[in-house]
Amino acid sequence: MKWLLPVLILVIALPVMASGVDENVLADPAKEAEARAIMEDLRCLVCQNQSIDDSNADMAADLRAVVRERVLAGDNAPQIYDYMVARYGDWILMRPPVNESTWVLWLMPAILIVLGLLVISVFLRRGRAQAQTVTPLSAQEEADLETVIGKDHRG
Amino acid sequence: MKIKPFYIAPAIIFVAVIVGLYIGLGLNPKETAFPLYDQSPPEFSLPALVEGQPDLTTADLMTGQVTVVNFFASWCAPCRVEHPYLLQLAEIDGLKMIGIDYRDTRETAIAYLQQAGNPFDLIGNDANARVGIEWGLAGVPETFIISADGKVKLRIQGPLNEPIMKRQVLPLLEELIP
Numbered sequence: 001m002k003w004l005l006p007v008l009i010l011v012i013a014l015p016v017m018a019s020g021v022d023e024n025v026l027a028d029p030a031k032e033a034e035a036r037a038i039m040e041d042l043r044c045l046v047c048q049n050q051s052i053d054d055s056n057a058d059m060a061a062d063l064r065a066v067v068r069e070r071v072l073a074g075d076n077a078p079q080i081y082d083y084m085v086a087r088y089g090d091w092i093l094m095r096p097p098v099n100e101s102t103w104v105l106w107l108m109p110a111i112l113i114v115l116g117l118l119v120i121s122v123f124l125r126r127g128r129a130q131a132q133t134v135t136p137l138s139a140q141e142e143a144d145l146e147t148v149i150g151k152d153h154r155g
Numbered sequence: 156m157k158i159k160p161f162y163i164a165p166a167i168i169f170v171a172v173i174v175g176l177y178i179g180l181g182l183n184p185k186e187t188a189f190p191l192y193d194q195s196p197p198e199f200s201l202p203a204l205v206e207g208q209p210d211l212t213t214a215d216l217m218t219g220q221v222t223v224v225n226f227f228a229s230w231c232a233p234c235r236v237e238h239p240y241l242l243q244l245a246e247i248d249g250l251k252m253i254g255i256d257y258r259d260t261r262e263t264a265i266a267y268l269q270q271a272g273n274p275f276d277l278i279g280n281d282a283n284a285r286v287g288i289e290w291g292l293a294g295v296p297e298t299f300i301i302s303a304d305g306k307v308k309l310r311i312q313g314p315l316n317e318p319i320m321k322r323q324v325l326p327l328l329e330e331l332i333p
Contacts, residue, residue, distance in 0.1 A: 045187055045293040058258060059294065062284040087291040089188020122161075 022061060026068055035071040038080055039064055043092050051094055187293050191307045196224070196299070197289040201279030204256050204264055211279030215253065217305035221331045222251040224299040225275070226287060228259040229267035231295045237314035238271050244324070245274035249332050254278040257287050257295045300324070302331050 026032040039053035044060040052060040052067075063084075070080050084092045096102045137145070191197070200212045216222050223244055227234040245252050254275035256264040261280060268275075281287055290299070293312060300309040309327050311319055 048184065058284070062258075062288060065283075066285070066288060086190060087288060088293075089190055089291075091187055 022064055022068075024065070024068070026072060031071050032068075034077075035064075035068050038067050038071070038077050041077075041081070041094050042067070042084055043094050045088060045092065185293070186312055187291065189291070189310050191291060191299070191310065193306050193308070195305055196301060196307055197286075199286045199289055201255065201281055201286055204254075204261060204278035204280045206261065211253070211255070211277050215277055216301055218251065219303055219305075220251045221249065221303050221328065222253055222301040224253045224255065224290075224301065226255045226257045226281075226290070226292055226295050226297045228257045228295050229263040230259065231257075233314040234296045235271065237296055237298075237316070238274075240315040240320055240324075241274040242272050243320075244328075247328065247332070250328065252276050255286060256280045257292070258282065258284045298324075300327060300331070 026035060036053060040051045042052045042063060044050045044052045044055035044057055044063070046057050046059050047055045050060075052063045054060075066083075067080060070083065075083070081093060090097060090099070090102075096105065098106050196213055196216050198213050200210050202210055216224060223241075225241060241252070244250060252275045254277070256278060259280070259282065264278075264280070268278075279286070284292075287295075290297070296314055298309075298311040298315060299307055302308050308331065309323060311323065315324065
């Protein structure tokens with residue numbers, strides 16, 4: 001059973017290798033790490049909801065090559081995002097930016113909270129207003145009540 | 156009894172959500188943004204598909220002639236499906252046909268065009284897909300139409316077909332070519 005442990009370790013470690021594999025990685029590990037971080041934020045257009053770092057599609061490999069080239073040329077992350085957005089639009093970013101077409105999306109949680117608070121406050125105020133409209137019994141009603149239930153039973 | 160706006164609000168919100176979702180159903184999530192629209196085509200230079208011929212450059216797309224740019228590949232099945240429409244476009248007078256062979260080898264692409272027919276006046280070889288990225292390409296085939304004044308007017312993602320030709324391509328060409 002000596003073989004079991006290495007095999008198990010290999011099987012368990014499989015997901016670690018689940019990302020796009022490139023032959024031409026950057027020689028400088030710091031630059032490569034920077035490029036990989038940028039790749040995680042860029043969408044693979046043919047796989048819809050995977051980053052180009054995750055995907056093995058040809059298209060993702062092409063885009064990874066561009067990212068590495070730009071990092072090597074000294075571009076920073078925002079410059080590379082701008083480059084990609086200029087060609088593919090905002091959709092290439094895994095996190096949609098706040099702009100005129102997405103502010104509704106980003107603000108919706110806050111809008112819903114404000115709306116909810118408004119509804120609650122309207123209901124609370126209405127409840128209080130109803131409580132105040134209770135008027136004391138008139139003298140005639142007091143007398144009627146006494147004849148029905150008798151004076152002793154009144155609390 | 157007077158109906159308070161407060162009470163009909165949920166009904167209005169419900170209808171708005173349904174209308175929004177219905178519009179969303181008609182959108183194609185695979186269709187990506189088209190930042191090139193009404194812009195000049197990107198700067199590029201590609202070796203010709205047939206060795207020895209001059210490079211294909213941006214200048215070739217801006218000669219004052221209405222131009223079709225088609226990204227294709229010999230390994231791409233939908234490209235074979237749309238090929239008859241490219242041959243049909245090649246028949247139109249005053250229309251320049253440019254092919255860009257995408258992620259492909261010269262030999263297979265040349266053999267493909269010999270077998271299927273060559274609709275193109277000029278063909279570039281984009282072996283590493285770098286020019287495709289400049290054009291915002293999400294795959295092959297993709298077809299672009301450039302006006303005589305050098306602006307990208309239309310992009311078709313995926314293969315040309317009868318409805319796309321009738322509704323988008325041919326009406327635009329009629330408008331662009333006097």
